[in-house]
Amino acid sequence: PDLEAGSAAEVRQRELLKPPGALGRLEEIAVWLATWQGRAHPRIERPHVAVFAGSHGVASRGVSAYPPEVTQQMVGAFVNGLAAVNQLAAETDADLRVYEMALELPTGDITQGPAMGEEDTAHAMAYGMMAIEEGLDVVALGEMGIGNTTAAAALACGLFGGAAEDWVGPGTGLDAQGERRKVEAVSKALQANAGALSDPLTALAALGGRELAAIAGAVLACRIARVPVLLDGYACSVAAAVLHKADPRALDHCLVAHCSAEPGHARLLQLLDKRPLLDFAMRLGEGSGAALAVPLLKAACAVHNGMATFAEAGVSGRAQ
Amino acid sequence: PDLEAGSAAEVRQRELLKPPGALGRLEEIAVWLATWQGRAHPRIERPHVAVFAGSHGVASRGVSAYPPEVTQQMVGAFVNGLAAVNQLAAETDADLRVYEMALELPTGDITQGPAMGEEDTAHAMAYGMMAIEEGLDVVALGEMGIGNTTAAAALACGLFGGAAEDWVGPGTGLDAQGERRKVEAVSKALQANAGALSDPLTALAALGGRELAAIAGAVLACRIARVPVLLDGYACSVAAAVLHKADPRALDHCLVAHCSAEPGHARLLQLLDKRPLLDFAMRLGEGSGAALAVPLLKAACAVHNGMATFAEAGVSGRAQ
Numbered sequence: 254p255d256l257e258a259g260s261a262a263e264v265r266q267r268e269l270l271k272p273p274g275a276l277g278r279l280e281e282i283a284v285w286l287a288t289w290q291g292r293a294h295p296r297i298e299r300p301h302v303a304v305f306a307g308s309h310g311v312a313s314r315g316v317s318a319y320p321p322e323v324t325q326q327m328v329g330a331f332v333n334g335l336a337a338v339n340q341l342a343a344e345t346d347a348d349l350r351v352y353e354m355a356l357e358l359p360t361g362d363i364t365q366g367p368a369m370g371e372e373d374t375a376h377a378m379a380y381g382m383m384a385i386e387e388g389l390d391v392v393a394l395g396e397m398g399i400g401n402t403t404a405a406a407a408l409a410c411g412l413f414g415g416a417a418e419d420w421v422g423p424g425t426g427l428d429a430q431g432e433r434r435k436v437e438a439v440s441k442a443l444q445a446n447a448g449a450l451s452d453p454l455t456a457l458a459a460l461g462g463r464e465l466a467a468i469a470g471a472v473l474a475c476r477i478a479r480v481p482v483l484l485d486g487y488a489c490s491v492a493a494a495v496l497h498k499a500d501p502r503a504l505d506h507c508l509v510a511h512c513s514a515e516p517g518h519a520r521l522l523q524l525l526d527k528r529p530l531l532d533f534a535m536r537l538g539e540g541s542g543a544a545l546a547v548p549l550l551k552a553a554c555a556v557h558n559g560m561a562t563f564a565e566a567g568v569s570g571r572a573q
Numbered sequence: 574p575d576l577e578a579g580s581a582a583e584v585r586q587r588e589l590l591k592p593p594g595a596l597g598r599l600e601e602i603a604v605w606l607a608t609w610q611g612r613a614h615p616r617i618e619r620p621h622v623a624v625f626a627g628s629h630g631v632a633s634r635g636v637s638a639y640p641p642e643v644t645q646q647m648v649g650a651f652v653n654g655l656a657a658v659n660q661l662a663a664e665t666d667a668d669l670r671v672y673e674m675a676l677e678l679p680t681g682d683i684t685q686g687p688a689m690g691e692e693d694t695a696h697a698m699a700y701g702m703m704a705i706e707e708g709l710d711v712v713a714l715g716e717m718g719i720g721n722t723t724a725a726a727a728l729a730c731g732l733f734g735g736a737a738e739d740w741v742g743p744g745t746g747l748d749a750q751g752e753r754r755k756v757e758a759v760s761k762a763l764q765a766n767a768g769a770l771s772d773p774l775t776a777l778a779a780l781g782g783r784e785l786a787a788i789a790g791a792v793l794a795c796r797i798a799r800v801p802v803l804l805d806g807y808a809c810s811v812a813a814a815v816l817h818k819a820d821p822r823a824l825d826h827c828l829v830a831h832c833s834a835e836p837g838h839a840r841l842l843q844l845l846d847k848r849p850l851l852d853f854a855m856r857l858g859e860g861s862g863a864a865l866a867v868p869l870l871k872a873a874c875a876v877h878n879g880m881a882t883f884a885e886a887g888v889s890g891r892a893q
Contacts, residue, residue, distance in 0.1 A: 277854030534597030548868035
């Protein structure tokens with residue numbers, strides 16, 4: 254983090270034509286962007302949305318309201334500009350890239366054993382890292398993968414403890430019976446992978462998935478490349494939480510774009526000490542919430558860079 | 574409201590390429606815009622930000638951290654493009670208009686008697702109504718007026734009851750002593766105008782101000798012209814609440830853009846049964862929060878109009 258750029262941004266915020274602090278979170282965002290972009294005048298001219306897609310062995314266990322082939326079909330929809338994230342990215346002039354990760358080869362069924370081996374995990378993380386270039390103004394991360402809220406719930410439970418029920422929700426829209434199946438799958442997965450939970454990265458391999466590993470890699474690469482990150486919903490935040498578990502400061506360059514309707518997300522955000530920017534009861538994934546929040550970052554830059562100071566505007570200061 | 578257009582928008586939302594409801598509040602916004610714009614495909618191509626400025630006799634009572642002349646100076650800043658709302662409006666391609674309301678002639682000091690007479694109030698409301706044209710896609714409303722959170726607190730207390738303390742906050746940044754002065758001013762204002770509180774419009778005249786009356790007028794005109802409204806923070810919402818007090822459905826065409834850091838705002842929103850779109854701890858006024866929320870409405874339109882349906886995309890539906 255460039256604390257000097259952050260301090261310069263803070264000083265500027267105090268001089269701008271408004272009572273100090275009156276722009277609330279917009280001020281915090283501007284200072285945060287300055288700190289991580291390493292410039293006192295942050296900007297969001299090249300927003301980037303990266304969506305990673307993976308397929309999950311556990312999807313065959315009836316843990317999703319949609320069949321496993323939807324993952325591949327949705328990647329087709331992303332490529333053809335048909336999905337929600339396409340519209341949201343276009344609306345904010347963001348570059349959208351979709352990364353398809355061996356969809357024809359689902360990960361291992363976590364109810365029976367590990368999702369991935371060490372090499373597969375490392376490869377997926379490296380793939381995510383390579384998606385990041387230096388000089389990006391912000392990266393909004395998202396995922397697609399039928400079954401991945403089951404993997405995310407198991408991974409969150411493995412990392413942070415609690416009961417399976419605490420981390421399981423309806424996902425794409427399970428009924429009560431489906432949710433019970435999902436709780437059972439998560440419980441079984443934690444038993445089947447009990448030996449892998451002491452280390453965050455081992456837990457990621459055992460319970461995660463390729464798109465989740467890629468997101469963890471991308472978050473890591475953004476830290477190195479000084480690129481601020483917008484995290485999307487539940488699965489995306491759980492992937493990033495792997496790094497937080499290893500180092501509580503590992504997500505300081507990340508903002509959580511929104512709080513998902515998936516109930517585990519609010520619980521997770523509390524553990525990560527992250528306040529989401531939006532609370533829109535969204536639960537779509539595919540980076541939709543992260544893309545939706547980009548205009549808020551742009552707005553923070555616009556006021557930070559474009560407003561006059563009291564002195565420039567010739568406006569009187571405080572009376573007291 | 575055009576319930577047919579709203580229903581058509583709801584049907585479309587259920588067919589789009591996402592689990593039903595998965596876009597949460599974005600779906601609600603699209604349907605709400607369809608209902609009030611009267612078209613199944615709502616759009617925000619001509620967003621409009623209207624800021625009304627008024628001056629307040631009570632400002633001479635030490636109830637603001639800034640001197641009264643700042644109102645006029647800030648209007649100059651708006652005209653010259655120097656303030657926060659200018660940057661936020663420009664960022665979302667909104668047309669910004671500032672309406673200056675007899676700033677050289679402050680309203681009556683509400684601690685001594687009524688702020689405005691009947692004629693002055695009617696004139697201010699009409700002025701606000703005339704700011705609205707048919708065919709606008711959305712109007713974001715805001716205000717500027719040193720002393721107007723004191724007027725707003727008195728008006729809210731007069732309309733909805735409670736103690737003065739419940740409705741008074743630091744405004745632009747009062748210290749504890751200043752806040753005590755403000756509570757005292759509000760209490761005195763309620764005593765001095767006790768006879769005027771039985772009718773919402775009479776209360777507006779007695780305790781409000783010209784910019785607050787203009788906002789009430791603009792909200793009314795938007796209802797007639799089928800223009801959806803984004804309300805800004807505390808003072809703006811109190812002005813609109815006058816209409817709610819007269820008719821609880823009067824603000825159905827309004828969304829509250831954000832929850833202000835001014836503590837009375839959350840209390841008011843609960844009484845109005847309004848969920849704000851953003852919670853950014855902003856407390857600047859001048860329409861800044863309302864302008865900030867415009868991109869969220871644009872995003873709702875973009876997904877509503879641009880996404881494919883499941884059938885169009887050839888993606889499988891629910892498994893169950």
